[in-house]
Amino acid sequence: MKRSERLVAMTNYLINHPQQLVSLPYFSTTYAAAKSSVSEDLSIINDMFQQEGIGYLQSVSGAAGGVRYIPIYSKENSASFIDELCDKLADSDRLLPGGYLFMSDILGEPAAVNKIGRLFATAFHDREIDVVVTVATKGIPIAYATANYLNVPVVIVRRDPKVTEGSTVSVNYVSGSSRKIQTMVLSKRSIPDQANVCIVDDFMKAGGTINGMKSLLQEFNANVTAIGVLAEAEDEEEDRVVEDYTSLIKIQNVDVRNKQIDVQKGNYFS
Amino acid sequence: MKRSERLVAMTNYLINHPQQLVSLPYFSTTYAAAKSSVSEDLSIINDMFQQEGIGYLQSVSGAAGGVRYIPIYSKENSASFIDELCDKLADSDRLLPGGYLFMSDILGEPAAVNKIGRLFATAFHDREIDVVVTVATKGIPIAYATANYLNVPVVIVRRDPKVTEGSTVSVNYVSGSSRKIQTMVLSKRSIPDQANVCIVDDFMKAGGTINGMKSLLQEFNANVTAIGVLAEAEDEEEDRVVEDYTSLIKIQNVDVRNKQIDVQKGNYFS
Numbered sequence: 001m002k003r004s005e006r007l008v009a010m011t012n013y014l015i016n017h018p019q020q021l022v023s024l025p026y027f028s029t030t031y032a033a034a035k036s037s038v039s040e041d042l043s044i045i046n047d048m049f050q051q052e053g054i055g056y057l058q059s060v061s062g063a064a065g066g067v068r069y070i071p072i073y074s075k076e077n078s079a080s081f082i083d084e085l086c087d088k089l090a091d092s093d094r095l096l097p098g099g100y101l102f103m104s105d106i107l108g109e110p111a112a113v114n115k116i117g118r119l120f121a122t123a124f125h126d127r128e129i130d131v132v133v134t135v136a137t138k139g140i141p142i143a144y145a146t147a148n149y150l151n152v153p154v155v156i157v158r159r160d161p162k163v164t165e166g167s168t169v170s171v172n173y174v175s176g177s178s179r180k181i182q183t184m185v186l187s188k189r190s191i192p193d194q195a196n197v198c199i200v201d202d203f204m205k206a207g208g209t210i211n212g213m214k215s216l217l218q219e220f221n222a223n224v225t226a227i228g229v230l231a232e233a234e235d236e237e238e239d240r241v242v243e244d245y246t247s248l249i250k251i252q253n254v255d256v257r258n259k260q261i262d263v264q265k266g267n268y269f270s
Numbered sequence: 271m272k273r274s275e276r277l278v279a280m281t282n283y284l285i286n287h288p289q290q291l292v293s294l295p296y297f298s299t300t301y302a303a304a305k306s307s308v309s310e311d312l313s314i315i316n317d318m319f320q321q322e323g324i325g326y327l328q329s330v331s332g333a334a335g336g337v338r339y340i341p342i343y344s345k346e347n348s349a350s351f352i353d354e355l356c357d358k359l360a361d362s363d364r365l366l367p368g369g370y371l372f373m374s375d376i377l378g379e380p381a382a383v384n385k386i387g388r389l390f391a392t393a394f395h396d397r398e399i400d401v402v403v404t405v406a407t408k409g410i411p412i413a414y415a416t417a418n419y420l421n422v423p424v425v426i427v428r429r430d431p432k433v434t435e436g437s438t439v440s441v442n443y444v445s446g447s448s449r450k451i452q453t454m455v456l457s458k459r460s461i462p463d464q465a466n467v468c469i470v471d472d473f474m475k476a477g478g479t480i481n482g483m484k485s486l487l488q489e490f491n492a493n494v495t496a497i498g499v500l501a502e503a504e505d506e507e508e509d510r511v512v513e514d515y516t517s518l519i520k521i522q523n524v525d526v527r528n529k530q531i532d533v534q535k536g537n538y539f540s
Contacts, residue, residue, distance in 0.1 A: 004277055008318040011281040016384075048278040102436055104457060108425055110418035114286075137406045137426060144411045148380035155378055156407065166372055187374060 117145020387415020443482030
């Protein structure tokens with residue numbers, strides 16, 4: 001196989017296997033090339049990935065070594081994407097009762113969701129994460145996009161148990177916004193004991209939902225090593241109950257009566 | 271920029287923009303190369319994509335022309351992935367009350383979900399599709415993966431209205447399996463009038479849920495042009511109410527008492 005062909009095939013392979021260790025012999029066997037040629041190919045790919053701001057190839061030396069694509073998104077790519085998103089969200093027609101924001105259209109675009117996942121994976125790429133956890137429904141696509149770039153599975157907390165889950169563990173928690181007691185359930189066989197968990201959600205006000213997930217995860221002896229929310233909004237009536245989270249967008253000065261809203265980049269950028 | 275570098279950058283770009291028309295001038299401007307060089311690059315990429323069984327580049331001629339990556343998955347890639355999935359699912363420990371199958375672990379793996387999406391996008395690549403619709407919760411990741419490869423948005427039908435959806439349209443339907451009357455709601459601003467819709471879900475028995483989605487979509491004057499289910503299972507007590515669907519996996523001869531199950535490739539492969 002020619003170098004030009006190998007570069008196309010190897011680029012495709014690496015992009016589709018983020019955070020996965022690939023041995024050099026795998027490439028040289030698959031594409032019938034000398035190890036030295038494969039090394040040169042990888043060096044070209046590494047340079048271009050960095051130039052494009054989509055990450056880099058990490059070399060792991062030793063007998064069990066190889067190369068791993070770390071899909072971190074450059075500061076420039078990240079900021080320009082979030083600036084664009086803030087512009088779209090700053091439309092006062094999006095304001096809903098209770099100070100919520102209509103975001104379903106944007107969360108319905110796979111390309112936007114993938115970029116959100118890339119950003120969280122970038123923010124958390126050096127933390128210990130075995131699984132990404134979210135709660136149904138809106139956080140699900142973001143959780144999958146994040147988990148894809150981190151190369152870990154997703155586990156979904158539900159608000160109602162279903163027969164297709166098998167036996168479950170449940171907790172009750174107080175929702176920060178509605179102040180109602182709500183229930184969350186998680187399938188017993190979903191998370192191994194003492195897993196390192198990244199919690200992801202689309203929206204956070206006081207943080208009651210995320211706190212509920214933390215309580216539920218305690219039942220599995222999990223360590224929450226990262227918390228990511230797409231948008232955080234102020235809750236005038238209640239203090240935030242969650243600390244140490246990463247937000248991509250911050251919604252401030254919501255004035256439902258006068259249809260005013262202020263959408264800024266979140267704490268990830270500060 | 272050298273050809274080798276361009277090939278890496280263009281391969282990355284095309285893989286991340288499936289079903290999207292890219293003009294040749296875009297590539298020659300972005301990578302500062304002559305149009306003839308870009309054409310040669312695209313020909314190399316096209317050959318390799320076909321050789322790898324991950325699709326091809328479609329040329330669109332004319333002033334508004336360019337090239338479009340059609341990410342269809344080869345028969346060999348598709349069959350080997352589904353064979354593997356059938357093996358995993360044929361474990362009798364997965365049997366749940368009511369003849370359901372525990373699939374949450376597999377549906378929690380982003381790589382597996384992406385491949386399922388690739389298969390649906392392959393099955394439906396020549397149909398008119400403006401939007402992929404699914405119902406919360408388990409169908410969501412499959413819907414996003416499918417929509418990603420089709421380059422269309424996702425719309426999620428819910429079982430309960432939420433304030434963050436704005437105003438909604440709802441229908442009642444009879445669930446095939448539980449024979450209960452259930453409700454489905456969809457945000458009013460979610461689907462344009464007369465859209466071409468692809469319905470995707472993880473599991474189908476009698477088909478009551480998919481029929482409910484069809485009724486709800488009629489309220490939006492939508493045309494259902496494709497229906498994809500990951501797994502179909504027999505329902506001894508009720509006849510199927512949905513025809514003309516594509517399944518990737520077929521579950522037969524479920525015997526809960528004796529813990530027996532038969533998992534085969536679905537009708538997509540016949």
